[in-house]
Amino acid sequence: xSALTFTLKAPLQQRVDLSALTPxxxxxxxxxxxxxxxxxxxREKLRVDSVFDIAGSDAADIVFNNASGxxxxxxxxxxTGKITINGGAGSYLGLQMRGGHIVLNxxxxxxxxxxxxxxxxxxxxxxxxxxxxxLPGDRKGMKGGxxxxxxNVGERAGDQMRRGIILIEGNAGAYLASRMLAGTIGVLxxxxxxxxxxxxxxxxxxxxxPRLHATVQDCGTHTLPFxxxxxxxxxxxxxxxxxxxxxxxQRYAGDIANDGKGEILVFK
Amino acid sequence: xxxxxxxxxxxxxxxxxxxxxRVIITAQNLRWAYNAARAMTGFATSxxxxxxxxxxxxxxxxxxTPDGRxxxxxxxxxxxxAVLMKQxxxxxxxxxxxxxxxxxxxxxxDGYEEITKINLGKNLRFFGDGFQTSKLFNxxxxxxxxxxDGEFLTEESTGMIRSVGGGNFLILAESQPQALAACEAAIDxxxxxxxxxxxxxxGVVRSGSKVGSKYKSLIASTNDAFCPTLKGITKTELxxxxxxxxxxxxxxxxxxxxxxxxxxxxxAVCELGAKNxxxxxxxxxxxxxxxxxxxxxxxxxx
Numbered sequence: 001x002s003a004l005t006f007t008l009k010a011p012l013q014q015r016v017d018l019s020a021l022t023p024x025x026x027x028x029x030x031x032x033x034x035x036x037x038x039x040x041x042x043r044e045k046l047r048v049d050s051v052f053d054i055a056g057s058d059a060a061d062i063v064f065n066n067a068s069g070x071x072x073x074x075x076x077x078x079x080t081g082k083i084t085i086n087g088g089a090g091s092y093l094g095l096q097m098r099g100g101h102i103v104l105n106x107x108x109x110x111x112x113x114x115x116x117x118x119x120x121x122x123x124x125x126x127x128x129x130x131x132x133x134x135l136p137g138d139r140k141g142m143k144g145g146x147x148x149x150x151x152n153v154g155e156r157a158g159d160q161m162r163r164g165i166i167l168i169e170g171n172a173g174a175y176l177a178s179r180m181l182a183g184t185i186g187v188l189x190x191x192x193x194x195x196x197x198x199x200x201x202x203x204x205x206x207x208x209x210p211r212l213h214a215t216v217q218d219c220g221t222h223t224l225p226f227x228x229x230x231x232x233x234x235x236x237x238x239x240x241x242x243x244x245x246x247x248x249x250q251r252y253a254g255d256i257a258n259d260g261k262g263e264i265l266v267f268k
Numbered sequence: 269x270x271x272x273x274x275x276x277x278x279x280x281x282x283x284x285x286x287x288x289x290r291v292i293i294t295a296q297n298l299r300w301a302y303n304a305a306r307a308m309t310g311f312a313t314s315x316x317x318x319x320x321x322x323x324x325x326x327x328x329x330x331x332x333t334p335d336g337r338x339x340x341x342x343x344x345x346x347x348x349x350a351v352l353m354k355q356x357x358x359x360x361x362x363x364x365x366x367x368x369x370x371x372x373x374x375x376x377x378d379g380y381e382e383i384t385k386i387n388l389g390k391n392l393r394f395f396g397d398g399f400q401t402s403k404l405f406n407x408x409x410x411x412x413x414x415x416x417d418g419e420f421l422t423e424e425s426t427g428m429i430r431s432v433g434g435g436n437f438l439i440l441a442e443s444q445p446q447a448l449a450a451c452e453a454a455i456d457x458x459x460x461x462x463x464x465x466x467x468x469x470x471g472v473v474r475s476g477s478k479v480g481s482k483y484k485s486l487i488a489s490t491n492d493a494f495c496p497t498l499k500g501i502t503k504t505e506l507x508x509x510x511x512x513x514x515x516x517x518x519x520x521x522x523x524x525x526x527x528x529x530x531x532x533x534x535x536a537v538c539e540l541g542a543k544n545x546x547x548x549x550x551x552x553x554x555x556x557x558x559x560x561x562x563x564x565x566x567x568x569x570x
């Protein structure tokens with residue numbers, strides 16, 4: 001069986017909600033059934049075959065070609081299978097994802113991996129603001145799983161993140177890990193202002209010395225055994241983090257204005 | 269059956285079902301891994317008074333351990349799961365948490381039919397008084413507890429399986445030094461066998477017991493039938509030339525593991541043979557009514 005492939009017919013004028021097109025939702029459906037699914041686009045509902053050319057049949061392996069930043073909610077609530085996106089993705093990529101694997105060959109917009117509880121998202125490009133952050137009104141962002149990003153991320157990445165691992169090869173914007181509850185975020189590049197603002201718990205791994213605000217405090221330089229364990233678990237990942245094997249870090253703890261059990265580890 | 273002049277008795281070792289677990293202990297170097305492991309497996313020769321029977325299974329290279337440091341694996345056996353869990357927790361708390369640079373990880377994750385997850389460091393985290401943090405890597409939870417030397421790292425749980433304890437054999441020799449030399453050879457060979465430990469001091473026990481006693485308060489007492497100094501005054505199992513008897517007890521994760529270890533040990537003893545004063549190999553049993561596992565010596569050596 002070949003991958004179930006959706007190729008965008010023409011550039012979109014309006015945003016389209018693709019939350020219906022996940023491996024779980026499409027399992028066992030015929031091509032005709034899939035073609036007739038209605039996608040929400042603003043006030044309208046569009047048939048899938050009016051937006052995409054459909055080819056292939058394996059719903060466990062979905063591919064979006066010519067994808068653009070107007071395609072929102074890709075892989076939202078997905079539990080199993082794989083989605084590959086060639087082009088861009090809009091907002092809410094992998095929202096509330098419960099399992100499976102998303103590969104994005106392109107850039108994503110805001111709230112990627114928000115509420116994600118398990119699975120793997122690979123983004124070979126840049127991501128907008130609020131990566132793995134809680135939606136307004138929600139009290140938790142990402143709750144598990146792993147996100148690998150080869151490019152840069154916008155502001156507020158990891159806001160109210162509760163669990164899981166985010167590895168960013170590029171730079172991160174301001175307020176990285178703000179109000180973070182737990183979990184791990186690694187950044188190889190630079191980070192913006194107010195990193196760890198309101199951070200309660202969790203771990204930030206940084207390669208470059210950040211500018212820290214006053215309520216993040218220095219705890220000295222240490223060799224931490226758990227880092228060897230962690231980098232060993234990264235060994236097979238398609239990420240630059242797979243090659244790191246260091247456990248000597250400067251440890252900053254904070255935000256002491258908000259419990260202060262979080263840590264920012266800067267590699268020496 | 270006679271091997272190299274050593275008579276293999278037509279008898280069997282009688283063993284019992286136990287609960288067993290493995291823990292991997294790592295440290296900055298082998299010296300400190302051994303310090304933690306020896307403490308953790310100390311005073312653990314027999315379940316009669318120690319609660320658990322425990323021992324060091326083998327050394328692990330840095331490549332074999334979860335955190336890439338040198339380590340040792342230990343096995344721990346108890347008659348019931350509640351005792352095993354209690355002993356594991358107290359020994360972890362007093363022997364590994366306290367040992368500089370030591371960390372502990374699960375040693376049984378898969379490969380057995382029925383694996384029960386039991387607490388390894390789960391409750392030790394409270395030693396951290398709120399400063400403890402957990403990390404989840406590849407579906408396994410680890411705890412980091414701040415301690416004075418840095419951080420104590422431990423996996424949250426390890427696996428417990430149904431296993432076998434009390435496999436044994438007796439070495440009957442013409443003198444005490446010869447019996448001891450045979451035991452040393454047997455232990456050297458058996459310590460290379462995976463999944464087993466010999467819990468007694470140096471792997472060897474000299475105070476084999478029988479069920480019951482003339483004293484009402486004792487449930488077990490010296491096995492006078494195998495005591496060489498009582499040859500003339502008790503219903504002895506010993507022929508006139510036997511002057512010393514020693515026993516090796518084996519606990520293993522599975523029945524075949526014990527068979528392999530017994531064979532390795534008896535083979536090493538028989539290699540010394542009659543010319544080194546080894547006369548007989550026997551085994552301890554209770555008539556076959558108490559333990560569900562019977563290890564027939566002649567079957568194992570066939």
